Amino acid sequence: MKPAEYYQRDRSRHPPALTPGYKTSVARSPRYSLIALQQSLSEITGPVFGHDDIDPIDNDLIQNYAKEADPVGERIIIHGRVLDENAQPVPDTLVEIWQANASGRYRHKKDTYLGALDPNFGGCGRTLSDESGYYVFRTIKPGAYPWRNTINSWRPAHIHLSVFGRSFSQRLITQLYFEGDPLIPLCPIVNTIPDPDAIDRLIARLDMNATVPLDSIAYRFDIVLRGRRSTLFENRLEGN
Numbered sequence: 001m002k003p004a005e006y007y008q009r010d011r012s013r014h015p016p017a018l019t020p021g022y023k024t025s026v027a028r029s030p031r032y033s034l035i036a037l038q039q040s041l042s043e044i045t046g047p048v049f050g051h052d053d054i055d056p057i058d059n060d061l062i063q064n065y066a067k068e069a070d071p072v073g074e075r076i077i078i079h080g081r082v083l084d085e086n087a088q089p090v091p092d093t094l095v096e097i098w099q100a101n102a103s104g105r106y107r108h109k110k111d112t113y114l115g116a117l118d119p120n121f122g123g124c125g126r127t128l129s130d131e132s133g134y135y136v137f138r139t140i141k142p143g144a145y146p147w148r149n150t151i152n153s154w155r156p157a158h159i160h161l162s163v164f165g166r167s168f169s170q171r172l173i174t175q176l177y178f179e180g181d182p183l184i185p186l187c188p189i190v191n192t193i194p195d196p197d198a199i200d201r202l203i204a205r206l207d208m209n210a211t212v213p214l215d216s217i218a219y220r221f222d223i224v225l226r227g228r229r230s231t232l233f234e235n236r237l238e239g240n
Contacts (some may be wrong), residue, residue: 015192022188023149043169049094051128058126061097061139065122072118073102073140077218078159078176079210081133085226089133094164095223097137098124104145104155113145135223138216141178149188156183156190163223176204176221 017029057064062071078097082090100106100123103115107123121140129135142157158175165171177184184190184203193199201224210218 015194019188019192022192025192039169044167048166049092049128049164054126054128059135059137061099061122061125061137063138064125066120069120071101071121071140073121073143075138075216076141077136077138077210077212077216078204078221079134079136079207079218080204080220080222082129082135082163082223082225083133085224087224089129089131090165090225091129091131091133093129093133093135094126094162095129095135096124096126096162096164097139097159099139099159100142100145102140102143104143115143115145141217144183153188154183154186156181156187161223163225165225172225175202177202178219179203179205 017025017034019025019029055064062075065071082093082095084090098106101115101118101121103113103118105111105113105115105117107117107121118140125137125139127135127137139159142159144154144157146152146154156177158177161174161176163170163172163174177190184199190199190202193202204219204221207218207220210220212218
């Protein structure tokens, strides 16, 4: 079967490149309209990830970097499903996460925040969605941290996610936030998003049914992707 092009992104749900309230966007944003280029074979084919590429504890950030003890902080579970726009599961999707530790500090040489480094927490993990599109991570809830946008700007607790499909043009990167965090509406980065519903889609919901008693609090975060161009069925035009 000949590969089909993927849908172009819906830019009405994405923040504009230039958002002066998010100060670093001023220097980084393009000054001219973006141009959509036709996708070539290299964008819509390969690579394919398999289960052999994933270590059994890659999705357990409590264990995958620990040397002498468990990392410090609130133990949480992040789980959900990768779905297409018709709520159908998307299996075998590589999901990666990276985050700050419980004190709000990343394991990165350029992170100079006062928060303490945790020698037993690496802050990154990955997994493949199963046949039902389900994925799960066990980790430590990240802390908020200050950043130099204004004199008193703070990032809400968040986890970065990368979703990698079956081609180079299918990598999507986003962030999830936690239900009830009062810093979310104050964040200049969050406020670049023009659609309140799109912001709501970035918030992981408390899931007491998946919480492990005396161990970990669970949050559910479903990742919904748009599908490829549908085939034109002449007898069901309303379905295209």
